[in-house]
Amino acid sequence: MRLIKVFDTTLRDGEQSPGVNLNQLEKLEIAKQLERFGVDIMEAGFPASSHGDFEGVRNIARTIKNSSVTGLARATKSDIDIAWDALKDAAEPRLHIFLATSPIHMTYKLKKTPEQVMETAVNMVAYARKKFPQVEWSAEDASRSDKDFLVKVIEKVIDAGATVINLPDTVGYTTPEEYGILFRYIKENVRNIDKVALSAHCHDDLGMAVANTIAAIENGATQIEGTINGIGERAGNAALEEIAVALNIRNDKYPYTTNLILKEIKRTSDLVSRLTGMAVPANKAVVGRNAFAHESGIHQDGVLKNASTYEIITPELVGIQSNNLVLGKHSGRHAFKDKIEQLGFTLSNEQLLEAFQAFKQLTDRKKEVTDDDLFTILTDIQTDLSNVKKYELESFQVQYGSANIPTATVALTTPVGNRVETACTGQGSVEALYNTLETLVEEKIHLTDFSLSSVGQGRDALAEVHIKMSVNGTQVSGRGSAQDVLEASAKAFLNAVNRFFFNHRKVVKETAQI
Numbered sequence: 279m280r281l282i283k284v285f286d287t288t289l290r291d292g293e294q295s296p297g298v299n300l301n302q303l304e305k306l307e308i309a310k311q312l313e314r315f316g317v318d319i320m321e322a323g324f325p326a327s328s329h330g331d332f333e334g335v336r337n338i339a340r341t342i343k344n345s346s347v348t349g350l351a352r353a354t355k356s357d358i359d360i361a362w363d364a365l366k367d368a369a370e371p372r373l374h375i376f377l378a379t380s381p382i383h384m385t386y387k388l389k390k391t392p393e394q395v396m397e398t399a400v401n402m403v404a405y406a407r408k409k410f411p412q413v414e415w416s417a418e419d420a421s422r423s424d425k426d427f428l429v430k431v432i433e434k435v436i437d438a439g440a441t442v443i444n445l446p447d448t449v450g451y452t453t454p455e456e457y458g459i460l461f462r463y464i465k466e467n468v469r470n471i472d473k474v475a476l477s478a479h480c481h482d483d484l485g486m487a488v489a490n491t492i493a494a495i496e497n498g499a500t501q502i503e504g505t506i507n508g509i510g511e512r513a514g515n516a517a518l519e520e521i522a523v524a525l526n527i528r529n530d531k532y533p534y535t536t537n538l539i540l541k542e543i544k545r546t547s548d549l550v551s552r553l554t555g556m557a558v559p560a561n562k563a564v565v566g567r568n569a570f571a572h573e574s575g576i577h578q579d580g581v582l583k584n585a586s587t588y589e590i591i592t593p594e595l596v597g598i599q600s601n602n603l604v605l606g607k608h609s610g611r612h613a614f615k616d617k618i619e620q621l622g623f624t625l626s627n628e629q630l631l632e633a634f635q636a637f638k639q640l641t642d643r644k645k646e647v648t649d650d651d652l653f654t655i656l657t658d659i660q661t662d663l664s665n666v667k668k669y670e671l672e673s674f675q676v677q678y679g680s681a682n683i684p685t686a687t688v689a690l691t692t693p694v695g696n697r698v699e700t701a702c703t704g705q706g707s708v709e710a711l712y713n714t715l716e717t718l719v720e721e722k723i724h725l726t727d728f729s730l731s732s733v734g735q736g737r738d739a740l741a742e743v744h745i746k747m748s749v750n751g752t753q754v755s756g757r758g759s760a761q762d763v764l765e766a767s768a769k770a771f772l773n774a775v776n777r778f779f780f781n782h783r784k785v786v787k788e789t790a791q792i
């Protein structure tokens with residue numbers, strides 16, 4: 279079995295998904311889970327792109343010990359210097375520099391000749407190697423680049439000190455056959471290519487990202503790049519969980535292995551979906567809600583007789599517990615603590631108390647508290663901006679009748695501790711609530727997306743609301759959960775407003791670790 283290294287870019291390319299905007303606490307939670315999942319390398323962000331990304335990368339570099347942490351940089355000295363400041367405390371500082379090599383990108387975007395691109399790539403890799411022990415160089419848009427030009431640049435970049443060469447299919451244009459040929463060509467023609475790692479990075483514009491990545495492995499790639507749930511720019515990146523499971527299930531055909539711990543897949547997928555607000559489609563391979571469900575009679579009959587008739591992956595392989603019903607009204611603190619550890623959470627004593635109280639409140643309203651319910655409560659607590667002064671919902675009331683004008687009355691505590699209260703109307707209950715909240719927070723807010731889903735099944739399921747909105751022209755997302763749809767909606771609104779303050783104004787920041 280050949281070991282393939284896994285480079286996760288959920289926190290960089292994944293965060294480039296339109297509308298996704300993670301704060302530092304959320305990024306750190308995902309980074310810790312990626313470490314548990316066993317990724318070899320995680321790309322924590324693009325430090326030169328914003329102050330928030332710089333801080334996020336630095337925070338992760340200082341915390342994560344069992345995966346190598348990297349950050350992206352353009353081929354410029356200033357991007358490299360900023361990345362060094364963010365990454366220098368990592369266990370093994372690693373940089374990822376990219377520069378496009380395709381005629382389209384060089385001519386129209388970079389406005390550079392191939393010779394200038396070659397010179398810049400070499401100079402910047404050499405510059406980066408003076409600081410970083412590991413430097414990956416990506417030939418952006420490699421799949422649309424001239425192969426002989428690629429051979430020349432890659433040889434020179436390796437001579438300049440690159441330790442990893444990446445051949446991205448930046449626009450998701452290639453096919454498995456073509457991408458395989460590209461890898462074989464580079465393997466056979468580049469001097470010293472065996473001295474460096476060779477990486478594949480695929481996008482899913484034509485729905486071939488996973489197949490293309492596997493074709494690259496079969497033709498010499500020693501590292502693969504992708505994201506959890508396949509999130510990323512445009513149609514997204516190759517989904518790492520799909521590649522890992524494909525290699526495992528079809529090991530008769532693919533003699534390759536990774537360091538990934540497959541039973542962490544479900545938790546990783548749930549966490550990324552919840553914190554990014556990118557719902558996983560029910561029919562998505564490996565992690566979709568229907569991936570292990572059998573609906574039709576003939577299939578159910580087959581599965582009852584022998585699961586292997588219609589099930590090629592067991593739910594347990596990817597960490598889906600068959601016994602999903604857990605704690606109830608009469609459960610105590612010990613069982614609760616044990617359960618949250620099983621679910622992979624490490625909480626402070628304060629957070630534990632808060633979680634236990636939230637759990638007990640839920641058991642008063644809901645007979646069965648499932649793992650999904652607990653996961654929702656616990657991620658909220660773990661990523662709560664707890665030491666930050668923020669808007670908090672004190673109480674609300676909404677009056678709705680088919681013949682009346684919907685009216686909401688809301689009371690809030692403001693970041694400086696004042697209690698404010700008002701009432702407004704709207705065309706519907708949620709609009710009335712949001713008009714009232716907007717009046718109270720005194721910011722210019724425009725709602726761009728609202729989605730409601732249930733956590734688990736049944737009439738008493740928790741409601742989860744994800745929203746996107748602009749606050750004074752800045753895009754921000756928010757989420758909230760509660761048993762009542764309107765309460766979840768109000769919480770999502772305030773979560774977005776508080777995230778806006780935390781991310782962009784910093785006036786309410788008091789957290790010591792961040």
Ligand SMILES: CC(=O)SCCNC(=O)CCNC(=O)[C@H](O)C(C)(C)COP(=O)(O)OP(=O)(O)OC[C@H]1O[C@@H](n2cnc3c(N)ncnc32)[C@H](O)[C@@H]1OP(=O)(O)O
Pocket residue numbers: 291294324326327328351352353354376377378387388389418448511
């Ligand atoms: C394939 C990928 O996914 S690459 C990663 C893409 N990710 C992102 O772009 C997210 C983060 N980006 C940002 O925050 C901003 O684009 C910034 C801060 C990096 C740059 O912002 P700005 O300075 O306003 O530049 P802007 O984004 O408009 O244009 C990019 C500039 O970088 C240049 N550039 C693009 N790629 C590279 C590169 N690899 N090396 C050097 N320069 C590059 C472009 O040619 C352009 O230069 P120009 O201004 O001389 O025409």
Ligand SMILES: CC(C)C(=O)C(=O)O
Pocket residue numbers: 291350376416418419444446447448449479481
């Ligand atoms: C920066 C590079 C690797 C990239 O994201 C791409 O080409 O898609």
